[in-house]
Amino acid sequence: MRGCPQGMTVLRPQSAGEAVSLFAENPAARPLAGGTDFMVLWNMGEADGQTMLDLSGVREWRSIRKTAAGLSIGALVTHAELRDDPVVRREFPLLAQAASVVGAEQIQNRGTLGGNIANASPAADTLPALAVYEATVKTVSRKGARGLPLLQTFAGVKRTSLEPGELIAAIDIPYLPKKPYRQLFRKVGTRAALAISKTVAAGLVWLERDRTVRELRFALGSMAPTVRRLRAAEDMVRGKRLSRELAAEACELLPRDVSPIDDLRSTAAYRLHVSQNLLSDFLLG
Ligand SMILES: Cc1cc2nc3c(=O)[nH]c(=O)nc-3n(C[C@H](O)[C@H](O)[C@H](O)COP(=O)(O)OP(=O)(O)OC[C@H]3O[C@@H](n4cnc5c(N)ncnc54)[C@H](O)[C@@H]3O)c2cc1C
Structure with a gap:
């Protein structure tokens, strides 16, 4: 294990608006959610000299909300929260099951749904469930908010189609029209x-x-x-x-x-x- 990265700067926004502004002003900053993927790069020395945009203070991205159309899951909701949430388990059981097999308990407690998407690994476990539920990834940037169909969020292995300065705010999942067979x-x-x-x-x-x-x-x-x-x-x-x-x-x-x-x-x-x-x-x- 390496020690603290050399010369790292950490920006700590306390709201979504502040996160968007700080990202626009610091376009080279790396968003940091649970840090479970990021810590691998940290151990390889790739965090040295980087500016991090620590999203953990953005409270409005931490909750699961019922809407008229379905569920809106904040980007910072953890796998453990998805795994245990009664509404997710009832309405979108495949997502709860996927969250329950992401790494071990420690990873589930820290790793977020937004991070699983933004990391864009082909092996990310929540993505097939989100794909069959036809989820939309809601993003925000200085240009405003937009909704990307999940499958259009990925540009290749570990590459997203997010634009510079764009952050994942939430994942919206519409209720199924009818219970599947x-x-x-x-x-x-x-x-x-x-x-x-x-x-x-x-x-x-x-x-x-x-x-x-x-x-x-x-x-x-x-x-x-x-x-x-x-x-x-x-x-x-x-x-x-x-x-x-x-x-x-x-x-x-x-x-x-x-x-x-x-x-x-x-x-x-x-x-x-x-x-x-x-x-x-x-x-x-
Ligand atoms: C030991 C270990 C085991 C693992 N096992 C599994 C597994 O079984 N299945 C699996 O799917 N994954 C696994 N992972 C990967 C990882 O835990 C998940 O992808 C997790 O969901 C990442 O979330 P995070 O919040 O920790 O992301 P972070 O590490 O904080 O960020 C990951 C990436 O996403 C970006 N990012 C994060 N949040 C946002 C946001 N809101 N907007 C824009 N960009 C953002 C970051 O800049 C970074 O590039 C494992 C990782 C480790 C270290």
Whole structure:
């Protein structure tokens, strides 16, 4: 472990407005939320000489609010808070489940939802759940506020489409129009706990009485540079009756939307095979 970074400056805004102003005045500053991703860079010496914009004093970004349309989750809400919140657990259980497998208890207590998004790791565990819930990332900057559909927030591995001076303020999730017939969150890692995902899946499916698919939403992480919805499979199954043949056909379409790689955690072939099994098991129940 390294000691304190050399020559670090820390700005400590106490409100959202102050955070936006300080970021505009110090465009090279790095936002700091729970610091769980940042501390890795700190240990590598990459924090030396940096200016940090410590967001922890921005109280208005710490709460989960019910709105007429759904939930508005402040960017600074931690994984532990998401995991334990009764409304999140009831209305958006896949997000609560995802938060409960992010690192260990210590990481869940400090790591934030905004940080998980802004870090833009392809393996970030909350992203497939947010993708199937069709979340919107609310940002603020000197130019004003805007809402980015979650999938448009990512530009590549560890790269977001946030503009300079732009901060994530909240994540808005609309209520589902109807209770899904079946839902899934599944993280596949080397161990049952404390692992980075080889593949991570979230799924929702609505069926008609005769098992015709009204709507399928299925998202995968760790399978492409950014989290992906399986659009080709989702479109193909719509309006068709579920069967083994249909599930197999949907699985064949995965490579249209994902492009897994070999790396130190897994192989492309294993990732694809397991993801296809997850989709097939999910569809067939
Ligand atoms: C040991 C360990 C295990 C981990 N395990 C997992 C895991 O299993 N699953 C998983 O998904 N992640 C895991 N992580 C990664 C990390 O804990 C999460 O991504 C966490 O949610 C990051 O949130 P944070 O608040 O700590 O972010 P920080 O470290 O504070 O920030 C992360 C990045 O986001 C930017 N940022 C933060 N907040 C904002 C904001 N509001 N607006 C704009 N930019 C912002 C920062 O500038 C920085 O670039 C692990 C990390 C460690 C160290």
